Amino acid sequence: MTLKRSILFLCLFFLCLACTRSKDPKFYDDTGTPAYGDTIITGSIGEPSNLIPILATDSPSHEVASFVYNGLVKYDKNLKIIGSLAESWDISKDNLSITFHLRKNVRWHDNTPFTAHDVMFTYKLIIDPRTPTAYAGDFLLVKEAKVLDDYTFKVTYDKPFAPGLISWSTAILPKHLLEGKDVTKSPLSRRPIGTGPYKFEEWIPGERIVLKANKDYFEGSPYISRYIMRIIPDTATMFLELKRYGIDMMGLTPLQAIRQTDYPAFKREFNKFKYLSFAYIYLGYNLKHPFFKDKRVRQAISYGINKKEIIDGILLGQGVEADGPYKQDMWAYNGNVKKYPYDREKAIKLLQEAGFKKANDNILYRDGIPFEFTILVNQGNDVRIRCAELIQKRLADLGIKVKIRVIEWASFINEFIDKRNFEAVILGWSIPNDPDIFDIWHSSKQGKKELNFISFENKEVDELLVKARHTLNIEERKKYYYRIQEILAEEQPYTFLFVPYANVAVHKRFKGIEPAPAGLMYDFIKWYVPEKQMRYR
């Protein structure tokens, strides 16, 4: 009898297991009411390296750290700066100093109260030459930092510095745990203690990191009680894990988003979200090259490239044409600039004006030199390699012979970009939330390892960049950036190709997700799973 009963029990148990994956396509449609509980499992290709964010440069580290730590300020869904650890802030009349008023009831995960001394300590740690951090740049511009009282912190700059405010979104570290110790050897890099919505629970090397909800979080406890990041180094494996419900959330490639997830069982279990990612891909020219010096040549190539074909063919439609260094939903974006729709006739005309003539071999020549150049692409980036191929084909049509060379990343940078040993490259920039693009376009930034590697020089852009950087008034700043975009559109130092969409699949039981200009995760603590649909207890 007992045996029979246990078998019956087992059967029931398996039946219950089966229940959780209901075949009812409407099962997850009920948005229910927010409830505390359940776990979200995400996947990461790389393992975080260091959970003290100022010491890490890899994105998995920053992703985990963003749940554990807070900055003084942060971006809201529309990329407006709002307070986080700082309740409010005042900017002095001369625009030189910011006074932060900090929240008073915040505690570190070990229950020690958070104060302005922690902020001061973090600042000092970042600018300390013994700290191997990559993020000291913005903070070295601070002239003076002062703790006015336990909950007031004031920084002063030499000149008004527009990206100054948002630079304080850097994670604030606990003074009481780090002071007087070598930060590089701190146990916090493996077991972080912060003020954020999630507390660190465990890290199994090479396998996963587990965080649990911080019930006392100052903005209210997050609904989802656990966050697990699994380390899955292979993207194909990660995709299979997603299909097997081993992970709940994953960024999809265009092919996965459009073709490989378009079946009923997947649609029953997952929602797909889409937003413009913070990056653009471009074809950059070495402006020292005799042919590319001429604006008309660059414009001609921009006319000669069919961006729509690239987006439709390679990204399967998952992108929008770029026409400048910003994406369409940012406040600094100026849509009203010169555009370059595919126009073969115009391209040919411009090239003729620039002095190129077609010879018998169907290739353009100027002063006996054929128009040939090589596009460099970094290895492992399939989208960019295929872009280069489409560009090659379109330019051949104009009479320009393009070669493609694929090179491993480190040599790409060190041997070709740093030594200016290239004619054209296909690369991408991530678009910063703050529109300051000084480092990429200012003529002073042409040194070794600096980012204006195409040697772009334009006096007006230089002036505007500096002005924009030192103006805090958004409307005024906007004017400068609008003008910069007009000049860049006219000059075409890059042919701006596209801004890709980020496609993310999230399991349907998670509710309250809204894609916005800031992406998906900005309001993660408000995500919830209705009681009935919870999978993990």
Added chain:
Amino acid sequence: MLRYLIKRILFMIPMLLGITLISFIVIHLTPGEPGVIESEMNPKVTKEVRERIRAYYGLDKPLHVQYYMWLKRIVKLDFGVSFASDRRPVIDKIKERIPVTISINLMSMVLIFIIGIPIGIYCAKHKDTTIDKALTAFVFAGYAAPTFWLALLLMMFFGVYLEWLPISGLKSFNFSELSFFEKIIDIAQHLILPVCISAFGGLAGISRYMKSSLLEVLRQEYITTAYAKGLPEDVVLKKHALRNALLPVITIIGLSVPGLIGGSVIFESIFSIPGMGQLFYMSVMSRDYPTIMGILVIGAFLTLLGNLLSDILYAVADPRIRIG
């Protein structure tokens, strides 16, 4: 014998030194530098910061000084601290990953020997029959099929389609809540695919080795003698032929010792197994010199040791070598 041994061991020292010197130079010749590689082309990382990081790692010193410093540490068995941004001691990183790699490799090696040797024997005994050809085709298919492709197909079939086996990792995420018995089942389930697939690829080598070596022995006159004096085939095979034919296999055991700690990158990545292959790959990609050197030194040492071991085993097993 003892003198030979001592000579061999002493000879290993300059060999190791040479290996480390060459590796050190080669890895420093590759473009790119540790730490900053990930932040290359990052607008937030300024030139001053870069210089600061270089000085922090001691990369601003000339190469021979860096090698000398490394050598001074390594003779004290100090592998140094990783250049990756976790800055943990290299030896800890290796220690953490070695057990996984060794156990998976051991399991698949055992599986290879258990399956491969009988296949070889069978093929030698029934040379040129259809089954021999079929088995040969089977093991060669295993050798030729790319691991990642096979792995993905099997993962799709057993994982996504049948939902029998987990897809990746070594443990389920609720592992700590399982009972002891369930834990064993859980790990076994996770190991089935990786171990079988890695064993499948290794079958060809050992079975062919076994087959040719056995065929060689079967051609010997003493086997004919054994048959002539009327011994049953089973005895001839097991007692006379097999013992001699197994000798070369010993060499393979010795030579596979260094292979035990080296994991395959592709394989470990696909199954999300946190092993040595992944560690090595990641340290190469981020130019984490101390970790690369640490793994290379251990690998070189084990290779030399493995060679020595197989020579010794050979001498122990075969009097002709020991005496002659």
